[in-house]
Amino acid sequence: MEQRIGLLGCGTVGGGVIELMRRRKQRLQSLTGWEPVIARVLVRDVLKERTVSFAEDVLTDDPDTVLGDESIRIIIETIGGIEPARTFILAAIARGKHVITANKDLIALCGEEILAAADAAGVTVLYEAAVGGAIPLIRPLQESLTANAISDLKGIVNGTTNYILSQMTETGADFSDVLQEAQDLGYAESDPSSDVDGLDAARKLTILASIAFYTRVSLSDVEVTGIRKITARDIAYAHELGAVIKLLAVGTERDGALTLHVRPTLIPKSHPLAHVSGSYNALFVRGDAAGDLMFFGRGAGALPRP
């Protein structure tokens, strides 16, 4: 039996989803008993050249063709940003469709509304890739670690700033030179503010903290400082102290009080987070039953490239 899926967006993440579904089709079929079929793909421009090919009539620029198709029971959203992704997801939920999204901004800002709508409609919204890309973080926090009272989250959850700080540490260069180089190489956005000012990490922290601490955290609960003011001299002083500087997203629970911040932080070189370099992400978790755990891996993009 077919399981027909609608994909919203076909950029880096959407293209990766299609490649994976094709590569793992047999395995998915034997695990679930149904054949996954990407039945419709919503794009802005159906005529644009793409690296993945589609059968005729799969690509569409009309959202209703995807969201209004009764045979589609699962929507995968890879558009990113708040609108129109929010409207599309709420419309899909209202029509009884399950949703999978990698949209960190949307889950951080409108997660409560979306999850409440999903509860009311009796459908599931999954968002594992919204934080830490390929690293399993959401499900371990939601399910595997439920026996734990979690007291600490410490994460390197923004690859762009980790790349910049790692390059500054390795080369001794200043922030603006490394940022320029990262933009030239396509690692940093042409408008890098949400990364370098810490907002992207703060949004990811609100998602992780809401799950880990069983509460609803909003962006205004997080004190945020970015990395624009970090100089080559700061990096050199850190080195003299036996430390490195990382942009850390931190959530701490002590006696029922939660503190949340994102800020550049000195980390002793002996700490496992000090060795998370380049665009890699990591999350350090402390639970009363499990003790210290660390999750590490690629936090962005589609598939790993050689």
Ligand code: HSE
């Ligand atoms: N801009 C983000 C980062 C992309 O640099 O980590 C992945 O969320």
